[in-house]
Every structure is written in C-alpha cells, then in structure tokens.
Amino acid sequence: MTAVHNPGEAGTPVDVNDPHLTRFDVVKEGLRRDDIEIVTYESHFHGQNSKAEKRIVRNISLLFLLSGLFSAAFLVFYIVWPWEFELGNTMSDYYTPILGVTLGLGLLALGFAILAWAKKLLPHELSIQQRHGDPSSDDERLITGQTMLYVADELGVQRRPLLKGAIGLGMLPLGLAAAAPLVGGLIKNPHGDPEPMMFRTGFNPVENGGKLVRLTREDGTPIRPEDVSTGGQMTVFPGIPHGATNQHADSPTLLIHLRADDAAETRKNAEADANGRNKGSMYGNYVAYSKICTHAGCPASLYEQQTNRLLCPCHQSQFLITDNAQPVFGPATRRLPMLPLTVDEEGFFVAASDFKDTVGPDFWERP
Secondary structure, eight states: OHHHHSTTGGGOOOOTTOTTSOHHHHHHHHHHHTTEEEEEEEOSSSSTTOHHHHHHHHHHHHHHHHHHHHHHHHHHHHHHSOOSOOSSSOGGGGHHHHHHHHHHHHHHHHHHHHHHIIIIISOEEEEEEOOOOOOOOHHHHHHHHHHHHHHHHHHTOTTOHHHHHHHHHHHHHHHHHHHHHHHHTTTSOTTOSSSOGGGOOTTSGGGGTTSOEEEEOTTSOBOOGGGSOTTOEEEEEESSTTTTSGGGTTOOEEEEEOOHHHHHHHHHHHHTOTTSTTTTOOBTTEEEEESBOTTTSOBOOEEETTTTEEEOTTTOOEEEGGGTTEEEESSOOSOOOBOOEEEOTTSOEEESSSOSSOOSSOOTTOO
C-alpha cells in the first residue's frame, strides 16, 4: 500500500491500474518513468472559483464572444453588402476591406482568447526531462491516455459553464465564416446572365455598335500591318471610347509580326488547334494574344524574339507563341487567348471577333 499512498517515492514502482490512484498520481508516475521531474506545478489562483479566476474567465469569455460577433458580422456583410464591381466610388469598393477587417478581428480575438487561457488559467508548470528512446509499454500508453484526460480536466471547461458557452457561441460563427466562401459561390449561377461580363472584352463588336473593333495604340490611333516591323510587337487596345483605360482592363493585347518561318509554324498549329478556336485567327504573318496572364492576371509582356516565348514577369510563366501560346514554364496552366485578326476596307487591323477563349486568370467556375 506504500506505493499507493506515496506513489513513485523511493524508486518504488506504481501499479497504474490501481483504482485508488488519482489521475494526477498516474500522470506523475508516467513522468517519473520518463525521468521527468516536476519542478513547479501550481495554480495561478488561491482555491477554485476565486474572484481573480472568475475575472479571468469573464475576460476570456468576452474574447470568445467578440470572435463570434466579428465572425457573424463577416457572414452578414458577405451576404448583404453589394459586391458586384461598378465604376466610380460605390459601396462595392468596400466589400473586400470589410470582409478582411471583420474576419481579421474575429481571428485576432480568438487568438488572444487562446493565449490568455494558456497564460492565465492553466497551472504554471516547469518540468525537466532526460532524453531516452525506449519503446512504449502498455502501461506507458495507459499513462499517456490518462495524461491527456488530465490535461483536459485542467482546462476547466466542465466546471466553467460561462467559458463553455462563450466558446460555443464564439466558434460557431467563425466556423460558418470559414465555410461561407465555399458555400456562397454555389448559391448563384455565375453563368446565368445572357452575356456574363467576364466573358466579353472591348474587342466584342457589341461594344462598337455591332461593327468590328479596330486595334489601336494607347492614344487611339489605328494600326496598319506595315506599322509593325518583322520580329516586332506592339501593345494594342480596342478602338472604342475608353478602350485603353481601366474600363476595359481585360483588353490589352500583344500584336506580333512573326518572321516567315515562325509564322508558318504558328499558322500550322493554330489550324490544328484541338478545339478549333484558333483556326483562321492569324492575318498573314501577324498573330495577336491577350496580354493578361492566365495565372494571376499580370501583364505577360516580355517577348523573346529568338525563342518565340512570351514571359510574365510576376511569376515567370512562359508561353510558346508558335504553339497557340501554350504554357511551357511556370505556374500558368492555360494558354493565352488568341485574338482573331483581319483588316478593314481602309487597311487597318480589326478584330474579326472577340477572343474565343476566356481572357484573364483561371477561376473555379470557368466552363
């Protein structure tokens, strides 16, 4: 019985299955077997449910509730705040900042609550252990389980109903906030509109009263084939009002005058395009590709004439111009859209149609 009343003293082994042992006795026996010495193990408070303890519990509970409040606010703003982009200074400009602030404050309050719990409620413990690598016995596995249960007891959730309720109320909105972006995208069909805005650029004839849209310089002047030297390239914009502004930020295009042999290879690959979208899109030795990288939307504007590669400086994606601008290096996984080219009766470049592939970075609802 000595081992029961004074567990682990004087090197006496303890039967951890003895029902008279308290959970802490089992924990201490486990520590002793692992050559761990508890130097300090003491509560921050004098007795349970002291005024100081209750004050700390109230503060931590408040942090959990604040976390839930800010997370709930995130959900409300996510659902009701105007989110569709509109030109000018509109309410939609604040959609993303509001979501970031509310969710950030919710996570911040949760972090402070966890830190305060660990620093202010859990007993202060200082232990020293000698390293050893022996395999675990059945007794040691039992000790480990009892230790975990003891730690759960020491958290004090069961005897602190205010804290328990605050955790539930605080964590539920936070969990919903984490799920909201995943579920929210399933509520409305992004392709429900007859002409979704993400699938139309400034080169669509609709933007020009039904007429084909000219390729123009940034100042709006039109471009003839002879304006681009062999092996050269030029950034072009749709020749419509505000075509070179952010109103048509998805429209910048790189017009390239290929050398004869490179143009022949490019035309061959375009005509053999698996989905047929690039067939007939070149004009002579000229080809035009969207300048918007399909990875993250950066300007893919670094043209290597000798290798016929188009480089994006942001994340180093590279596209092979002679092979339908397929990505050959970097994180981009989708080719650059090709703009169908022709010339009008005055000899200026026009877009025979809008891009047949979707312009811009990948997004999950792309058909």
